[in-house]
Amino acid sequence: MTLRPVLLACALCAAFAAPAPAQAQTRGLQEILADAPASAWRDLDPERTLYMDLEAGRVVIELAPAFAPAHARNIATLARGHFWDGTSIYRVQDNFVAQFGDVDGEDPEKAKDLGRAARKLPAEFEREAAGLDFHRLPDADGWAPEVGFVDGFPAGRDPHEGKAWLAHCYAMVGAGRNAEPDSSIGAELYAVIGQSPRQLDRNITLVGRVVKGIELLSSLPRGPEPMGFYEDPAQRTPIFSVRLASEVPAGERLRLQALRTDSAAFAELVEARRNRRDDFYKRPAGHIDLCNVMLPVRVAAD
């Protein structure tokens, strides 16, 4: 690799890997993560972690039962029943979503058996804010009175209504529905692959987040039909299998850890990215949007 691109990369990527000065309060991303204590990381819970295996590799999704308990439970049931094995990613719309599941889901003649999964679920657009360990960002947000993180997930909160909800940031996973609020059961899912469509917040049930492998979805060819559908089944991306990590032999699981969003290391990371202090940035923004905050995930050290 030649000098110019490397420098350009570092320049452009100061955003993502800022070389940092010595002062502790202005350390860069890499330093902060390297120095974070073991206690700042949490193991993903195999009972709420999904492995979606594609020819290109594995996509790992962490479910959010704290916000969508009924959907998370039904998705786990569908995974145990191997519902998604042999289904496909049948829609990829640029700057919006990659959607997957049973493309024939509403065709009585062709729909896959849902097995033991529920056929009807309540909408889980929001929940009571009480009882959540909500770590608020001080930064202004146009979509919600308050934004922050709950156990690794970006969220909004309305202190007056006493409600909280997951936010449609990049890599978030939601349950497709029809016009009726309670028409999703978690069998048809989508992952956000573009500019955060926050207008969907509190309008659809978000069920979790892609914590590894989002690039396998975001780099898929966009569907040629309206709204990114592939009419030709051959263009769809086959899903080999979707499994709960807990259903996979322990030795075959990915030992992933997520940086705790209630840790001092995370707070320092957010500030380091709110005000970039490296040589590239001439004017630190003094602001960060909820959906611009990185949520680091790593493979556990042995």
Added chain:
Amino acid sequence: MTLRPVLLACALCAAFAAPAPAQAQTRGLQEILADAPASAWRDLDPERTLYMDLEAGRVVIELAPAFAPAHARNIATLARGHFWDGTSIYRVQDNFVAQFGDVDGEDPEKAKDLGRAARKLPAEFEREAAGLDFHRLPDADGWAPEVGFVDGFPAGRDPHEGKAWLAHCYAMVGAGRNAEPDSSIGAELYAVIGQSPRQLDRNITLVGRVVKGIELLSSLPRGPEPMGFYEDPAQRTPIFSVRLASEVPAGERLRLQALRTDSAAFAELVEARRNRRDDFYKRPAGHIDLCNVMLPVRVAAD
């Protein structure tokens, strides 16, 4: 295509193609665009429109000389000299940028001749706000005191400093630089393919926007090296040619038109997306972020 996906699509895509009630003030995107008078559309200026031809198709970039006159001029000179012909897209980083140009740009042994192009340009991070037809969005923005649109481009403005600048929204194109503010000449360019990295605003020179074909860049495989580089030249995406539309025979030009951002149709479109009134949305957001506003482009009717 079966019923379920179509409905799901419409649901998820209400954001993008909302079926609208009858009242004029709550018409959907398709209706608004279909009814927009010819005067609401502007032809792209062939003197500031670039065609980047890849094996997968054509990417069309509109330059913004109002904000980056020196860079736009140099880019036009480089295109006239066929500088990018045979270069490549040598970096694609997920949720960030696709970067292209001469990967050997800083290697004296291998760098391509810049021809008549300038070797040094001033930084064009911002300009005087005076003299710009700035159409402000009323919506709050965390990155800039004011945001809106100038002749089709998303922009920020500081009324106290009297400055305006282009904003790093999806599909915006910028000039990669090194640590020095004036180290870009427009030969190495990047397009935003993820969540808007607004922290780069006023820190780097934005030169224009991809108005057609961004999906050809956003769907490229992500580079395996740090920051999305492809160390293996075989993995890079060849650029066949980059031409000014004015250098292409009139009969071979794409007759593209952009919806005028100073038109009543655009204002109606923004409001229709700020407050979705279709059957899908149960809670209109009452807000829209600068980078969530669609900037419609169409092929001129004969």
